[in-house]
Structure formats: structure tokens, C-alpha cells
Amino acid sequence: MTETDRRTFLLQTGGALAAMAIAPGLAFASEVTLQGEISVAIIGMGRQGRAIAGELQKIKGVKVAAICDVDPGRLRSGARRVADVTTYETHSQLLDQAKDVSAVFIATPTHTHLAVFKDALAAGKHVYCEAPLASTVEDCRAIASAARGAPTICAAGLLGRSNPVYQLARTFFRSDSVRDLVAMRAQSNDKTTWRNPSSDPAREKALNWRLDPTLSTGLAGELGTHQFDVFHYYRGTYPTSIQGHGSIRLHDDGREVYDTVAATLSFADGSILQYAATLGNSHDGTHEVFFGSNAAIKLAWTHGWLFKEADAPTQGWEVYANRQQFHNEEGITLIADATQLASQGKLKSGVGLPNPPLYYGLGDFLKSVTEGTPVATSIEEGARATIVGILADKAIRTGETVTVDPALLGGA
Amino acid sequence: MPITLATHAMGTRFELVLAGDDPHRLNAVGEAALCEIKDCHRRFNLFDPGSWLNTLNRRAGHESVVLDGLTFELLEVCRRVHRDSQGAFDVTVAPLMHAWGFHGPTGPESFDAIHEAGSRVGMEHLKFDGDAKTLRFTRPGMELDLGAIAKGFAIDLAIELLREHGITCALLHGGTSTAAAIGSPPGEDGWRVRVRTGADDSAKDQDITITLKDAALSVSAPPGRVIESGGETLGHILDPRTARPVTRGSFAAAVGASACLTDAWATALLVLGHTPDTMPQTLRAILPATQAPPSYKPAITEHALS
Secondary structure, three states, X not given: OOHHHHXXXXXXXXXXXXXXXXXXXXXXXOOOOXXXXXXXXEEOOOHHHHHHHHHHOOOOOEEEEEEEOOOHHHHHHHHHOOOOXXXXXXXXXXXXXXXXXXXXXXXXXXXXXXXXXXXHHHOOOEEEEEOOOOOOHHHXXXXXXXXXXXXXXXXXXXXXXXXXXXXXXXXXXXXXXXXXXXXXXXXXXXXXXXXXXXOOHHXXXXXXXXXXXXXXXXXXXXXXXXXXXXXXXXXXXXXXXXXXXXXXXXXXXXXXXXXXXXXXEEOOOOOEEEEEEEOOOOOOOEEEEEEEOOEEEXXXXXXXXXXXXXXXXXXXXXXXXXXXXXXXXXXXXXXXXXXXXXXXXXXXXXXXXXXXXXXXXXXXXXXXXXXXXOOOOOHHHHHHHHHHHHHHHHHHHHOOOEEOOHHHHHOO | OOXXXXXXXXXXXXXXXXXXXXXXXXXXXXXXXXXXHHHHHHHHOOOOOOOHHHHHXXXXXXXXXXXXXXXXXXXXXXXXXXXXXXXXXXXXXXXXXXXXXXXXXXXXXXXXXXXXXXXXXXXXXXXXXXOOOEEEEOOOOOOOOOOOOHHHHXXXXXXXXXXXXXXXXXXXXXXXXXEEEEXXXXXXXXXXXXXXXXXXXXXXXXXXXEEEOOOEEEEEOOOOOEEEEOOXXXXXXXXXXXXXXXXOOOOEEEEEOOHHHHHHHHHXXXXXXXXXXXXXXXXXXXXXXXXXXXXXXXXXXXXXOO
16 A cells, blocks of 8 residues: 555544544634624723724624723724724713623723623623633622623633634543643743833823733733633643742833743642743743643644654554644644545645634634523633632732632632 | 834834833834734735635625725725726735735646636726725625735834824834834934845945835835746736736835825836826835846835934
8 A cells, every 4th residue: 555545545534533533523613603693892992802803803793883992092993993883982881872782792901890791791781701800809709600690691701712723632632642641831921011002191000900010910810811721621620729920020111010920830639830921022922731641732822732752652643644843843733623624635734723712712602692502611710710810910929829719719 | 212123914024113212101102003013914914814804805705795994994095096007006916816826836827727817806896885885896706915005004004003102203114115204313304214226235326215204115026926937037016907927117116105005006106117197196106217137126225213
């Protein structure tokens, strides 16, 4: 049998079956399709609100009918990016007057989420709330409590659970490809000031809430929360204690919120997650790694790879897997719907998500609202991840070991 | 003290020089300006299957698509330049770019395939409703490629943001083919930008220096992405009227208030090979006196801050 024949044989028989067995039920990751139409609103038109608008524009059947922001510049900028939209200065005005809107996306500063969330539920809206859900544990619990009693759909803006690459990699993680978990790591590197300018100096402080130590949850809260949820999603367990450190390494502009942090999150089984984030360097961006005795899985939001140990058993699907070289290692790209792509001869043409993770998160929420599909990231899980992020920030700020009370997470 | 920021977007590097009193504020404003560029990259990138442009390309063949304000503004400029350049500038050129092999590793397709692709090109085949702000392709298989204008549009948005935040002294360039300036460096009458017109540094005496103050400059040239066809090396600028790569000109440049307009007109001028009477009076065209050799790569090569 020639190499080509062998590949074809494996592809059509064992290889394809193995891949199907590993990735059951994954939808093709190219486009979100909704049955019917829905009218929605975005509350908060900063960078995240604008990003939400940009992704919603791509989903057929979604009409962004209303937006609001207390900052006139942001509202103007947002209106320019959304077709035929009504603008409001406050969320109260929007909720009061935009009667045709059935769902809202909350993208306001973290510490304002609770008030907006409650008002949106009181107005009878379905609610997608950006993460972290809140800046205090008390607010997290209040949001979770409000969501529990709500007749409408609520979802948290944590994107790992709706990400097709992460869903696929999770099937590998749970199917013994990694084998014994020995360590975990997460990093978030991005060279940026985290400072928002304003044409109105009086608005500058309000816009820079992330640099206000009384309001901000720091890098671990604002960024780490999204990554901590990935580990919760994969393992179904939460850390029991957290240690941390931080300092200002680059942006010495009078800020008190650290621009570089590190934390160690310990779990009950003895496993450890090492977390590091900086605003001073962009190398290798944002990613999470699960290190196992058979393989490591590296997840980078739009891409995922499996790095096998030399003594790990070979599986049938590997013969047609796409590979990428990283220094002296080879990573097998984890592609959503690999079987379908392989059958179409397109496996090598697509090695990452065709859309940003946000697109799939928004799509999942809209499907829950319009078709009743299960919510990908519940407010309950969002609250747990947020609380872990807040406690990690506390550990980093104080330099003390913070114990994570399971009751705190259980009741979230 | 000036500060410099940079970002990678639209397949090139954008660099921003800012001068002012508060470096921390300059950094923050500069980052926000570069975010505008990255936002345009995400929206209008033909090579990203998840971009808004590709969504628009997929849908507009089947239905009238409602446009957001930014896309509408950009396409309005495209329509004006297309009209004023008598079709030399045309953002529906994508099928031809594919057929000629400029978008992939396979090289040119057959004559018939190129001919067929040409039938899907022409902004006159766009149904553009200015009141409803909708777009529809009237021929199947049409596709927008905003590569000849999106960079300038992104720079205009960034410059607009810088001005809104009170910046009075800045220079922003994208891939050394389009630059825009706010004000002038202290003690200078503008930002001096050198346009290399020779094949290499040995021909520096042919360079043109342009002083920019509250103005934009774009240069266009056939080289860059090239393909081999019939023993010829062909550059990536296509004449949409003939469906063939441009060979007659060696470079063209345009100076004006808007980077979006100069970017589009630099391409139009290269295709035309002359300055048409219909070009807006607010623009200044710069075309070579003589034909340059094929290896020639004109570019904005440096800027100066005193």
C-alpha cells in the first residue's frame, strides 16, 4: 500500500472514525445561524461593547436596535459602527424606551454590572453580562442570586465554554490523551498601558476604573477570570488556596494597580496552576497549558495544540493531523470538526477558529434565547470564576495566602 | 519629547510618532489611535474568513445587506473615486486578483478563467441604496477587496481620534505607503517625508521630499506582491478596465487632506498613468517623468522630527 493509499484508507476508515469518536457532535465552526430574528441592545460602547457590536453584525437575524453609553464620545463612535441604531445616554433610558429589544449585552465597567444586571432583569430582558461579573464577592453573589430567580436567559461572558477549539480540546483532555495531569499554567501577556484617554479631562478618572485600586480587580480579576474558568470547565473543580505577587515593572505613571503579576492557585488534589500576566510584554500572548504524563494541551483562544510525549501511544487519526513546529517540538493542531475538514481535503487550510471566540460566545447566548439551547456559560459559573479572580487579585495585592472557601463558590 | 508606538495590521507595520508634554497621556491616546487601525483590520481584512468584509461578500450576492456607518462611509468614498477615475479605481477587483494568482501560491489561471473573473468585476454592478444604506451585488460571484483604500481609511480614523484628544503634533504611517500628519514638529513647517523613487539607495538624488502639515500622502507601485506570467514579472496592481496587471507606470503618489482619498487615488493614478481632470482639486498628484526599471520599489523611507 502506498503512503497515499494508506492515508486515504485511514482517513476513510479508522482515522476518521477515531476523530469522530473523539469529537462527537461538534458543529462546524464557521458560522452561527439562528432560527428567526432577534432585536438586541448593547449597554456600554467602550472597546468591548464595540467588539460585541462587530461580531453581532456578522450573525444573520440579529438587529442591534439600541446602544447606550454615558460617555458621549464613545456613544458617537459606537453609533457609527452599528447600522440604523437608536442611542441612549443611560441604561435606564434604554431599558425604559427600547421596548422592542428582547436581549441586552452588558459591557459597562465591572463595578457597575450589578446595577445594570438587576435593572435589565426587572425590564424583562435576556441578559449577557461581560466577565468578570463584578468587582466584589458580594456583588457576584448578588448577580448569581438575581439570575437564579429570573424567568429570562442569563449568561456570563466567559468564552472558553463556547469556543469550538476549547470544546474539542476538552474531549481530548477527558479521553486520556493527556493521562495524568501533572501541572497547569496560564499567561496573559499584552504590551499596553491599560489607560483610556478622554477628550474630557473630567471623564478621565471614570474611564480609567481599571487603574483605580478601589474599583479594579487587577490583571488577575479582569483578565485571569476568563482563564481560570477554562481550568474549572475542564476539571470541574476549583482552587482551594491562592498565593500571589505583583509589581509595577513598566508603566510607572503613578498607578497603584500592578502591571505585572504572578499567582499560584492550589487545588485539593495537590495540583497547581501557575498564573502570570503582564502589561509590559506581548510575547506568546494569552494561553493556557495542561501538562500531562502523555501529552500537553496548549490553548491560545483561536488555536489549540497537542504536544505528545515520545512514549505516548499513537492513535489512528494522527496520520492526517496537521502539525506545527515550535522550536524543537511538534504540535498537533486541534481543529474543530477535523473529520469534516479532512473529508473535504481542507484539513491543512484551516488550523484555527475562523471567527474570534467572542463570536461563538454571543452566538451560543442568542441560540439559548431564540431556540432554548442550554446556556454555555451560566451566571453561576461566571460568578465562581469571578470570585476566584477577585481572590487571586487579593492574594497578589496583599502578598498573603488566600483560602478559597468552598461555601463561597458553592453558594455563588 | 516625542514617543513612538507601532502595531502590526493589514499585513504591514503602522508606526505613530507623537509629540506633547505628557508622555503617559500620549501613550494612552496613541494606543487608542492604533486600536482604530486594528479595528479596521478586523473588519475589512479579505484574508480573514471571520472579517465583516467576508461576511458582506458572502451575503451581498443573495440579499441587500444593511451597512453600518463606517462601511457606508468607506464605500461612498470608493464610489466617488471610481466615478472620478473613470473606473481605474475599483474595489470589486477581487475575482481578478484571485484569477491572476495574487491571493495565493498557485499563479495565474487560464485566459478563460481570467476572462470569466473579469465579468464579475465592476462597481457599476453594485446596487447601492444610499437612503436605506444597503448594498447588493447584481452579479453572482462578485467580491469586494478594500486593500487599495482600507489602510488610508484606518489612518483617517486614527488621525480623527488623535485630533479629538487634542493632539497637535503627530505623524502616522502604514507600511511606508501611506502617511498622515497632524501639525508640524516644533520649529518646522511640516513633517519632511522622503519618497524613494530609485531602485535603491544609489539613486538617492532622484528622491522626492514632501513636507506634510495636516495632510496625507500615499504612494503606489506595481511591485510588492508579484507573479510570473509568460516570462514577465507582473506587479499586483490590476487595471480593472483591461483585467490585466498595470505595467505602464512605475509609481504614483497623491497628497491631500484625507489618507483614504490619497490611498485610493495613488492606485487610480498608477492605473491611469496621468492626472485626470476629474480628480478633486484638493488633491495633488505626483507621477514620474520617465519610466523606472521593474525592480523599482518606491516607498516612504523616512520621516524627521526635529
